Amino acid sequence: MTTKKQAKANALKKQHAYEARVAAKRRRRERIIRVTALVTAGALLLGGGLAVLLIAMHENNQAKAASTTEATASSTADDEVTLESGWAVSPEPPDPSYAEDRTWTATLATSQGDIVVELDGAAAPQAVASFVELAKEGYFDGTDCHRLTTSGIYVLQCGDPTGTGTGGPGYRFGPVENAPADDFYPAGTVAMARVGGDGESMGSQFFIVYQDSTIPSDSAGGYTVLGQVVEGNGSVSRVAEAGTITGDTDGPPAMSVIVNEVSVS
Template sequence: MPSNEQKRAAAKRKLQRQLAKRAEHERQRQRLTLVFAAVVVVALVAGGVFWWVQSRPKPEAPAVPAALSCAFEASPEPASKPVTKPANGPAAITPPTQDVTIQTDQGDIPVALDRAKAPCTTQSFLSLAQQNYFNDTTCHRLTTGGLSVLQCGDPTGTGSGGPGYKFADEYPVAKGKPVATTGSTFYTRGTLAMANAGPDTNGSQFFLVYQDSTLPPSYTVFGHIAEPGLVTLDKIAAGGVAPGPRGGGDGPPKIPVKIVSVDLSPANHAAPPAQPAPPAPPAQPAPPAQPAPAGH
């Protein structure tokens, strides 16, 4: 039979075993708690990274300019020269400019067509040029004074001819809103613009501005004349105007001007040899207001 001493020793050993088990259970609990906390932290970090990546602004794709759709509609007047109208639909918008040379019997007129601002007008002009529509046609009108332009593009030479189709106005003609500035800002020396017979009646006639001209912004601007072309225009203007029905400052140029062809290859913008400037005319009273370019 165990003695009291032995019983106390056995009880002590049992207590020690119980305490050891409890300590081991506590260590396991702490380890599990740490593992769970680590898992939670990792999950939170991963979730935060995912949210940050998803919430960052996405880089936007480069904006692609929308191609303007052109409508070339039959006009009441038949074509003055056989020609096929351009196809309706989106107009090319690149490259933004197109160099061409209007070759006349009085000298070349290099111009840069502005496809970015007037894509439909540029498309029509290039189509007519490719079909030789302008070849062997006269520039039928020269004006002086407040309106200083040479007008061309009518195969009949009368100012009433056209390609048998019409299309809508473009820059700077307002579309349903007031124009913010005056026309004098748009039709400065070197401007290439369309003549018309009213809103949205553009056809083949165009005018070349050789001096700043005051006009309402009702005529599509579709290009700019290079310096060598201005030299040619100055020579034609210096020759004067043959009086017409509209008065002494509006009629056929005294120096006849015929378009030989329109060269679609890049224009040579090198300036020609300098020519002596024509003598300045004596001062004259300002001419009366002149009618704006008209045509089809």
């Protein structure tokens, strides 16, 4: 278990890495806007063929630059969560029996306050088994909540050690468990994120619903509900009120949320 001093240092390190990623994304967006304007002017003067070529060349160069910048930021961010053994690198998820068919209490010690969640091991055994075992390994420690949505659906998404929305453990699992039949997810719901249309794509990413939301099912069904927030939903609401760092309705939260440690009992 990390000490308070270690947690603070870890949080600061994550915050710096987070700010570096956000700054890199902002610079790329500004460059794309400038180049798009130039390309549009070129299209008017020289015809569409040259414009398409310029766009393709620009996007390729930007992708290379972005990969270098984000790899540097991510390598700093991931130092504390790189695990060489256990479930994090396993090709198979923990057995559902690890959830022990009981209610677990998970405490997420975050930079915005503690969030206490009751996990339903009976209703969602596979998801809870995975969450509990990853938490015991320290997989979530030092990670940041990378996504906030503020329109249509109201969720804060966490659990990705890379902070990109694409990271996770070595395994994926499914199918969907314990999804509401009416697609209604009340405030405080904790559910598993997954790829659209793929019920076998769950890993470590989860989302906290901070305001009643109707989230439509897709071809794979709904979203696995593994628990409910029993303390600390106000902390998530404060983050939501601050909005995203870009001002969009879907993006990184302006008020950084770093999960310093997750304990389960």
